[in-house]
Amino acid sequence: MQRSAERFNRSQLLIVLLLGVLSALGPFSIDMYLPAFPSIAKGLDTTTDAVQLSLAAYFIGISAGQLFYGPITDRFGRKKPLYVGMIIYIIAALGCAVAATIDQLIFFRLLQALGGCAGMVVSRAVVRDLFKPHESAKVFSMLMLVMGVAPIIAPTIGGFVSATWGWRMIFVVLTAISSITFLALARFLPESKTADKSISLNIGSIGKSYYNLLLEPKFIFYAMCGAFASAGMFAYISSSSFIYMELFGYSEKAFGVIFSLNAGGLILCSQLNRIFLKRSTMLTLLRNSCIALMVMGIIILFCAIGNADELLLSILIFVFVSILGFIYPNSTALALAETGNKTGTASALMGALQMFISFLASVAVSMLFNDTILPAAIVMSMSGVMAVFTLLYRNKLPVVR
Template structure:
């Protein structure tokens, strides 16, 4: 896969997540603008997550029926129009609806980028491309909040959505001019009426579900960190708010670095082998984090080391799990990508909510959820490996 295609897919994959990280600094200004509080502004985030979950399940069967290019153009165009509607929202209710529609459009890039990679690459090639895409996914949470804060302070929160409009319009143009249809012309086109049966088959596929859950549960630990770290860093250990971005960015840098190392290691070891090892690293670091949190250290740095290892290991776990889940999906690659994404965001939202439910004024809720995700991810990986081995033996026989 050439560099131009990877860059386009990276930008498309970033649309959905970027619309989350980018507008977080605008919460206080938006609350003031709509004469409400930040708790009500957070409903726009909930609407966005709902749109991401629903939208991905729609795009999967559509992509398997009509190909990748047309649904992608429709989705990114919808994201562009909805972003413009967000920028000029006259009421909070308008903004909530616009955010939901924006998510319906934004998730097209997430779903179809994975499907396009699966169309063009085998398991090892897919894992390499996914690792390269992690560079974009890792940079987004570093740069987006900083740029969003600058825009809010300089011109107002509306400019966050205006810039998203321009970015997605550029993505639409890039798809139209530089991204041809990737679905083979001779591949069977699945009818939309078969979508429920197709999703049912994927849910009953132990290898697909095992890899999807391994990656999804591990990603849920990352969202537990995103939900819990502001309290732990700023409130509990007194890190200045302006320094929080540097800590957040250093962990994202570890994620990016591991993803790039993973891409190189794939030349010698396959994604399944690397996945089966890195989940143990994630679990071990999570358990150490939990043990240290239970001791309630007076300083933050003892927690930062295992936390960094946890998040860095995700740079290998997520692309390898995605590649293994998508391997061999063929004519149902779009639906498989959709279900994979839906599972990831559903588990992530659940983990983030659980951190809030368990809140007790310590670092324990965040550490407990991360450690629990590590243990469950290892269990899923071990069981999946056994299912794969049994399947391979049946094929040989």
Template sequence: MYLPGFPAMAEDLNTSISNVQLSLTAYLIGIAVGQLFYGPLLDKFGRKKPLYVGLGIYLIASLGCAFSQSVENLIVMRLLQAIGGCAGMVAAQALVRDLFPVTKTAQILSLLTLVIAVSPMIAPTVGGYVTAYYDWHIVFIILAVLTLLIWLAAIWVLPDGSAPNAHISLKPKKVYNNYLKVFKNRQFLVYMLVGGIAGAAPFAYIVGSADVFMNIYGVSEQQYGWIFAFLAFAMIGSTQLNHLLLRKFTSQQIIHFSLHYQVIVGITLVFGVYNGWFSVLGLVVLMFIFLTAHGLNSPNAAALSLNPFTKNAGSASALLGSMRMAIGGLVSAGVSLFHSSTALPMVIGMSICALGGFIVIKLDRRIPDTSHKTYEIEHA
């Protein structure tokens, strides 16, 4: 929601857009680190109590962002926002694993991705109008109000999921060993890397898009909001296509296909931007095609990562989310670091992510056999 406000925020806080972009990087880093703490908490205390705490932190930090007077304070508040908000990300995935059979997790995660994708479709559009007619501070007031509503919904509507497990230790060594056990699971490791690396491509787009479209291509805040909504629809539509494709194809087959064409489109984007082939319309169309792959590979990779785990679904979900966000944070930092007067840092970052996921999937020769074998061993 605050992306359209980047230029105004930079001016108001007497800093550069690249420094404002670091607030998004800080958010991604906070999510990556924070999820590791929530995994054991969700397994030990159940899904809802840690969620309440996280939402409370997010609400307070949102108000802190709204009243920030410097970019340094904004970055710190965004970091705290992430530490609170990542509780919802971990709890949501863990609840999918709690409440649905393993044969349905990929389909349910596709629906979850749809719900998640609706917010970036609406948020920048709303943020563009809020920034244009009011002020960027109001964006964070809106986020605080939304968080309060979500907190109330979590109390009254959200199912409890897995029961608390008092036997789970929160001692650092025990937590570390539990995460290590999850990390050593071959199926988890392969699909976490595939989903994490390829799934970081939208972060390169998100962190660079405001500068590319508004400063380089000269679109307005409102126009940028609509462009962002259109590109978000690429991910929304493909997640629903994925839901249908799973009736005829396996998750592995869908991931293979999506990464192949994403690499081809990514290379085309890099060469096209370098040679100045694209107008804003041409760039948006190719990025739309590129981002459809995210809606195909992301939910399938997440499902295959989580399927082997039953008792430790919270820890597995936390480690999965943490690694994904850590990679996303590195990618977004790279795009900010190599900021230039062209769209090259953004499209190169997107393409490298797609190529990285493609390489991992090609290096692992046993992928077609991993999902069922690992799941049977877990239940044995």
């Protein structure tokens, strides 16, 4: 494995770029087609609400599908399951492009998610295979540089493609991107784990593996910490258009700029995390950033209750989102630090938990909706509180450096 790590270092930027694209492909596939909802509804002679079901189907697939790939990547290695997932994604993207009814689109979006989530599982597992925990946190920070760009450019690209060539071309573009990525992975990505025949794929063994991980303190506390932080992000994303355009009165163009600035803050902090890791431990950075997230969330909540100025709230939200750039890399690296030959399984469970809790956060914001920023502020503040709470319960465990 050490030889693999050395080879990785010789082409590190290319490998990190590929893993970043792989990680971002699933979320990118969501953001890119959002601007085309009205066009899709018109083209398929349906309603925008019905098109929303294709988004729900994608979230279900990208959450549950990760649990399928985890044990398989531990059993057969990382690349073969990844290839299967990529092929499924490519076929499904083409299916979306030629869908004749909304039911067909929903089906192919579900299938696309089931294929695309393989990359999310494998990218985390490969990093952990090739690097020691402290080094892997630096690499996860580098992945954030690529992943953070996706929500900035995806809606813009999707809107342009849809307006110029029609909504179906969005899925043609996704087919092209995934096909090029597939060829690049086949050529440049090293196999980071050999097949392990000792890992059973029967339902009972898989269920036991996931159950044991849920009971493993060195995994579950860090995984849940990252998941709760992600919930705060999804609370922001799910309500951002309402907050900035409806509530604050910003134009659509201004909203795009603000959304990009917030994503830029997250990217910046993820790169600062790499620098701080040279003289600090992952746990110290994670603990401090979670406390900062909690404090910022509570401040946002009190400002929301007090009807604070929209400029102040915009700045506070920017800081809140930026702090996540410290939390994601360190929580991921710590969660996968001591997972042994079950890194793929752990990566899958971590991803599924993150998506599930983030989905619940979005639902909570929707259910609490009252034409104010308060519902989002409540969920954002609670996400910080819960992230700190999970770390308090693991403070007697040995520190992984």
